[in-house]
Structures are given as C-alpha cells and as structure tokens.
Amino acid sequence: MGVDSNVIVAAPRPASAKVSPERIASLDGLRAFGVAIVVAYHCIGKVASGGRLGVDVFFPLSGFLITRIVAREIVQTGGLRIVQFYWRRLLRLYPALLATIVLTLGFFPLMTRGGGFGDWLQSAVFAGSYTMDVAIVTGHMAANTALSPTWTLAMEEQFYLIWPLVLVLLLRRRIPTTVSLVATLVVLAASWGSLLAAPFAEFRPDLRAGALLVGCAAALAVSTKQVPRFAANAVLWVAPPLLVGVVAVVSRTNYVAPAVATIAVSSLTAAVVPALLASRRHPVARVLSVGCARWLGRRSYAVYLVHVPVLQAVVGATGWGSERAAIVAIPVILLIAESSYRWVELPALRFRDRRERQRSDQ
Numbered sequence: 001m002g003v004d005s006n007v008i009v010a011a012p013r014p015a016s017a018k019v020s021p022e023r024i025a026s027l028d029g030l031r032a033f034g035v036a037i038v039v040a041y042h043c044i045g046k047v048a049s050g051g052r053l054g055v056d057v058f059f060p061l062s063g064f065l066i067t068r069i070v071a072r073e074i075v076q077t078g079g080l081r082i083v084q085f086y087w088r089r090l091l092r093l094y095p096a097l098l099a100t101i102v103l104t105l106g107f108f109p110l111m112t113r114g115g116g117f118g119d120w121l122q123s124a125v126f127a128g129s130y131t132m133d134v135a136i137v138t139g140h141m142a143a144n145t146a147l148s149p150t151w152t153l154a155m156e157e158q159f160y161l162i163w164p165l166v167l168v169l170l171l172r173r174r175i176p177t178t179v180s181l182v183a184t185l186v187v188l189a190a191s192w193g194s195l196l197a198a199p200f201a202e203f204r205p206d207l208r209a210g211a212l213l214v215g216c217a218a219a220l221a222v223s224t225k226q227v228p229r230f231a232a233n234a235v236l237w238v239a240p241p242l243l244v245g246v247v248a249v250v251s252r253t254n255y256v257a258p259a260v261a262t263i264a265v266s267s268l269t270a271a272v273v274p275a276l277l278a279s280r281r282h283p284v285a286r287v288l289s290v291g292c293a294r295w296l297g298r299r300s301y302a303v304y305l306v307h308v309p310v311l312q313a314v315v316g317a318t319g320w321g322s323e324r325a326a327i328v329a330i331p332v333i334l335l336i337a338e339s340s341y342r343w344v345e346l347p348a349l350r351f352r353d354r355r356e357r358q359r360s361d362q
Contacts, residue, residue, distance in 0.1 A: 026276045027061065028297025029288025034058050035300040037247055039307050043326035050250035055152050056211050056265040062156055063215025064273045070164045071223055074171045085164055088352060093153065095348040096340050100305040101127055104146045107309050110316040111146055123147045130154040136203040143203065146309040155205045159212050181220040188213045195259045211266040218270040232278035235271050240284050243268040302337035302345065310336065
C-alpha cells in the first residue's frame with residue numbers, strides 16, 4: 001500500500017498538477033477498493049467481515065510493483081543501489097507513519113482501548129520499528145490498538161529486506177527469468193502450503209509472505225513481454241467479479257476458510273494488476289480510473305494509517321458503536337488523509353526527487 005504506481009513511469013507530482021497520461025490510474029482505483037473494504041471491516045465488521053481481505057489486495061500489488069522497479073534497475077544497470085532503494089522506501093512511507101504516531105498521542109485519552117501513555121509509547125515503538133506483526137504474534141501487543149494496523153507495513157518492510165537481494169542474486173547472474181519464476185513459484189507453493197496446513201495466523205509473516213510473493217511472481221512472469229491484449233481482457237472480465245464475490249461471500253457466510261480466502265484474493269489481484277497495465281481502456285480499468293477512485297487510491301496509505309485511531313477516538317468520545325461513530329469518523333479520516341497527502345507525503349517525495357536529481361547531476 002506504500003508503493004505508488006507512477007514511480008514506474010513518472011515522478012510524483014503535486015496534488016494540483018495535471019495528472020500524467022502515463023500514470024496508471026486504474027491501480028489507484030484498485031487501491032481504493034482495498035482500503036475501502038478495510039475501513040468497512042473496522043466500521044461494520046458484522047456485515048463486512050470480508051473487508052479484512054483488503055490487505056490481500058495491497059500485498060500482491062506491492063509485490064508486483066516493487067519487483068518491476070527492482071528488476072528494471074538490475075537489468076538496466078547490472079546491479080541495485082540497495083541503500084538508495086531503502087532510502088526511497090523510507091521517504092515514501094515513514095513521514096506519514098511518524099505523523100500518525102504523533103496523531104495517536106493526541107487521540108489516546110479518548111480511545112476506548114487507548115490505555116495510558118506507557119501503552120501508547122510501547123505501541124509507537126513497535127509501529128515505528130516495523131515490528132508490530134511480531135509484537136502481536138508474540139502477545140506483546142493487542143491486535144485492536146490504534147496502531148495495530150501497522151502490522152501490514154511491518155510485514156512488507158521485513159519482506160523487502162530480503163526480496164531485492166534475492167532478485168539481485170537471480171537476475172545479476174543471468175539466470176533466465178523462467179528459472180527465476182519457477183524458483184519463486186516453488187517458494188510460493190511452500191508458503192501457501194504452510195498457510196493451509198497451520199491454523200490461520202493472520203499476523204505471522206511466514207504465513208502471509210505468499211500474498212506478497214504471488215505479486216512478485218506475476219511481475220517476473222510478465223517481465224520479458226507484454227501481456228496479450230485478448231488475455232488481459234479475458235482476465236479483467238473474470239477476475240475482478242470473482243474478487244468482489246470472494247469478499248462478499250466471506251462477509252456473509254463462514255463457508256470459506258480464512259487461508260483459502262487469502263490465497264484466492266491474493267491470486268486474483270496478482271492476475272488483475274498486469275492485466276490492467278496491458279488493457280487500460282477495458283471497462284473495468286475505466287471504472288477503476290474514475291475520479292473519486294483515483295482520489296481515494298492516492299490517499300489510501302494515509303487513510304489506512306489513520307482510520308482506526310480516528311474511529312476509536314470518536315467511539316471513546318461519544319460512547320457510540322463503531323457503525324454510528326463511522327458517520328462522524330469517515331469525514332474526519334478523509335480530511336486527515338488529504339492533509340497527510342498534501343503536506344506530509346508529497347513534500348517528502350519532492351525532497352526525495354530533488355536529492356536524486358542533485359545526485360545524478362554530480
């Protein structure tokens with residue numbers, strides 16, 4: 001959720017700038033779908049329990065885009081500037097995360113589960129060090145605190161400590177892409193085999209890595225050639241309705257095991273992303289590219305970060321249930337997300353781009 005699609009083809013632009021035609025607007029719409037169902041899950045979980053699968057939309061999308069970025073640099077330059085890669089990730093993700101941590105300090109007296117300052121500090125340390133997933137799994141942090149959603153960021157960053165180095169070893173040594181893809185699929189099969197065999201553990205990085213890895217595999221599969229238009233169109237007619245259907249079925253019934261739902265949503269998303277890149281005029285791509293979807297998709301990272309703190313603050317201040325509190329919380333969430341996007345995320349990205357231009361001019 002912390003990867004911008006335009007990083008592949010264009011530099012980030014200020015919010016007021018005209019959107020480049022090269023920007024992949026439909027991927028913003030896919031992000032909007034993911035974050036919308038996550039917010040619905042926390043607001044009206046009784047009827048939107050499938051919304052927890054929103055993270056399984058973000059994971060393969062992130063894996064796909066990161067793999068494309070890293071693989072492209074390796075192929076073009078023969079290596080990867082690993083320090084610069086992590087520096088770019090830090091400037092993309094950390095400013096908004098830090099702002100959210102500070103925000104929760106102001107909100108925690110209102111939160112029904114906020115605890116005292118010591119609880120906030122402990123939660124802030126886990127969130128800021130990208131270890132929230134481990135803290136939840138080991139019982140050091142509850143899964144319903146204001147900053148507990150940062151477990152997904154932790155899982156991604158832990159994965160990206162390893163995956164770019166694996167790609168360097170595979171691609172720099174001229175190992176064929178097909179061999180790299182097969183090796184990735186073998187690891188993916190082992191990861192999902194463990195997920196199916198073990199009791200579902202949502203926050204375990206070893207059991208959820210497959211959701212990222214399937215996006216990486218999709219990127220490797222299409223790295224050497226464009227997806228045929230007819231194949232992309234077929235995928236877009238079939239996969240998105242199935243994706244929505246899985247979320248709806250999980251929300252309304254208990255017939256789908258959590259592990260199976262995770263695998264289904266991750267796989268469908270991994271199929272949809274390259275199809276959207278290959279067929280940008282398809283009706284599904286056009287629906288995902290409408291203005292409100294693009295707007296929400298670009299602010300999805302900030303929305304994801306702040307929606308639980310704001311919702312808990314409203315519940316704590318009013319005593320309302322989450323469904324009623326959402327009426328007040330959602331406009332506040334969107335306002336804060338817009339502020340974060342304009343005054344935290346974009347300035348950090350512009351700073352990053354200036355430094356890179358200065359470095360390239362030297």
